[in-house]
Amino acid sequence: MSAVKCHGCGGTLQNADLDAPFYTPKTPSDDVLCQRCYRMRHYGEVLPARVDARAYTDMLRETNIQRALVVNVIDLFDLEGSILPNINALTNQSDVLVALNKRDVLPQSVNDAKLRHRALPMLKRRGLLAKDTVVVSAEKKQGIDRLIDTIAKLARGRDIYVVGATNVGKSSLINAMLSAAASRSLNPITVSKARGTTQGLIAIPFEKATLYDTPGLYNPNHASAFLDENAVKLVQPTKEIKPRVYQLSSPQTLFIGGLARLDIDAQSAVSAIAYAANAIHVHRRKTDGADAFFTAHEGKNLTPSAGVLNQKTAFTLRQGKHDIVIPGLAFISIDGPVRVTVHTPKGLNPYKREALI
Ligand SMILES: Nc1nc2c(ncn2[C@@H]2O[C@H](COP(=O)(O)OP(=O)(O)OP(=O)(O)O)[C@@H](O)[C@H]2O)c(=O)[nH]1
Numbered sequence: 334m335s336a337v338k339c340h341g342c343g344g345t346l347q348n349a350d351l352d353a354p355f356y357t358p359k360t361p362s363d364d365v366l367c368q369r370c371y372r373m374r375h376y377g378e379v380l381p382a383r384v385d386a387r388a389y390t391d392m393l394r395e396t397n398i399q400r401a402l403v404v405n406v407i408d409l410f411d412l413e414g415s416i417l418p419n420i421n422a423l424t425n426q427s428d429v430l431v432a433l434n435k436r437d438v439l440p441q442s443v444n445d446a447k448l449r450h451r452a453l454p455m456l457k458r459r460g461l462l463a464k465d466t467v468v469v470s471a472e473k474k475q476g477i478d479r480l481i482d483t484i485a486k487l488a489r490g491r492d493i494y495v496v497g498a499t500n501v502g503k504s505s506l507i508n509a510m511l512s513a514a515a516s517r518s519l520n521p522i523t524v525s526k527a528r529g530t531t532q533g534l535i536a537i538p539f540e541k542a543t544l545y546d547t548p549g550l551y552n553p554n555h556a557s558a559f560l561d562e563n564a565v566k567l568v569q570p571t572k573e574i575k576p577r578v579y580q581l582s583s584p585q586t587l588f589i590g591g592l593a594r595l596d597i598d599a600q601s602a603v604s605a606i607a608y609a610a611n612a613i614h615v616h617r618r619k620t621d622g623a624d625a626f627f628t629a630h631e632g633k634n635l636t637p638s639a640g641v642l643n644q645k646t647a648f649t650l651r652q653g654k655h656d657i658v659i660p661g662l663a664f665i666s667i668d669g670p671v672r673v674t675v676h677t678p679k680g681l682n683p684y685k686r687e688a689l690i
C-alpha cells in the first residue's frame with residue numbers, strides 16, 4: 334500500500350478496496366483526493382465519519398504535542414460541547430491558545446470583548462485554561478491576522494497542533510490562515526458540514542516549524558447525532574442568528590423545531606430569547622395539548638425532528654439572565670426566576686449556564 338496521504342483529510346490513500354476508507358480510483362499522489370473528500374467537495378455531500386475518544390487520544394499521544402503550541406478551536410455556538418474532555422492530560426496546559434470561532438453566527442451587536450469576557454469563565458469552569466484567546470470567524474475571515482500573529486508569538490518556533498471537537502472549524506481556520514498568508518499555493522484542506530471530515534494529521538509548513546490539522550473528536554451530546562444527513566445541514570447556523578424574542582406566560586411551551594420543547598412555569602410572564610439557526614422554526618403554544626401538537630406536527634412544522642421527545646430535564650433558574658443550552662441546536666436566554674422543563678430525545682442533554690449574550 335502507498336503511504337501517500339489525501340491532502341483533503343489526511344487519511345492514507347489506497348486504490349485496492351472501493352469500500353474501505355481513503356479509496357481513490359487514481360494512482361495515489363500528492364495532488365489526489367480520496368473519493369470521500371472528492372464527493373464532499375464537488376457534490377456537497379455530507380458523509381460523516383467518527384473519531385472516537387480512544388482513537389483520538391492514541392493519535393495525539395504519538396505526536397510531540399506536549400512540546401508544541403496547542404490551538405484549541407471552540408465553536409461559539411456550541412461552546413461547552415467543543416471542549417475536549419481530556420485536553421489537559423494530552424497537552425502542556427500552559428501552552429494553549431483558544432480560538433473562539435464562528436463569531437459571525439452570533440449577533441454583530443455583541444462586541445468581541447464582551448463575548449470573550451463571558452466565554453472565558455465558562456471554559457475555565459470546564460477545565461480549559463488558555464494563555465490567550467482570540468475571537469475569529471473562518472467564514473468571514475475576521476481576526477485571522479491576529480490569530481496568525483498570536484500563534485507566531487506563542488509558538489516561538491515550535492510545532493503547532495490545531496485541535497478541537499469535530500466540526501468546530503479547525504480546517505476552515507487553517508485554510509483562512511493559508512489564504513491570508515498567501516505566500517505559497519498549498520492545496521486547501523477539505524471542509525464540510527459532516528462531522529469527522531478530517532481523518533488524519535495534516536502537516537502544513539508554518540514559519541520554520543509545522544502546523545498540524547487534526548481530526549476532531551466526536552461528541553455524542555450534539556443535535557447532529559440525532560439527525561440524518563439532510564437535517565444536519567439545517568441545525569448548523571450559517572448566517573448571523575436572528576434572535577427570536579418571546580414574552581411567555583405560564584403554562585406556555587416553546588418548541589425548537591421538533592428536537593426540543595421547553596415548558597415554562599413562573600409566577601409572572603418571563604422573557605425568553607431563542608438563538609438557533611434561522612431555518613429552524615420556533616413555535617410557542619399552551620403547554621396543555623403540547624404532546625398532541627408534537628405528535629401531529631413533528632417532522633412537518635416541527636422540523637428537524639428525531640421522532641420522539643422522551644427525556645425530561647427540569648431546571649430552576651434564579652433571578653437574572655441564564656441560558657438553557659440544547660447542544661448543537663440552540664440556546665435560549667431566559668429571565669429568572671422560573672422553572673423550565675426541557676423535553677429532548679433521550680441522550681441529547683440540555684444544561685444551564687450564565688447568559689452568553
Ligand atoms: N458560519 C461559520 N461557519 C464556519 C466557520 N468555520 C467553519 N464553519 C463551517 O463549519 C463546518 C465545519 O468546518 P470544518 O473546517 O470542516 O471543521 P473541522 O473542525 O475541521 O471538522 P472535522 O474535520 O470534522 O473535525 C463547515 O460547514 C464550515 O463551513 C465560521 O467561522 N463561521
Ligand SMILES: [Mg+2]
Nearest residue numbers: 503504530531
Ligand atoms: Mg477538519
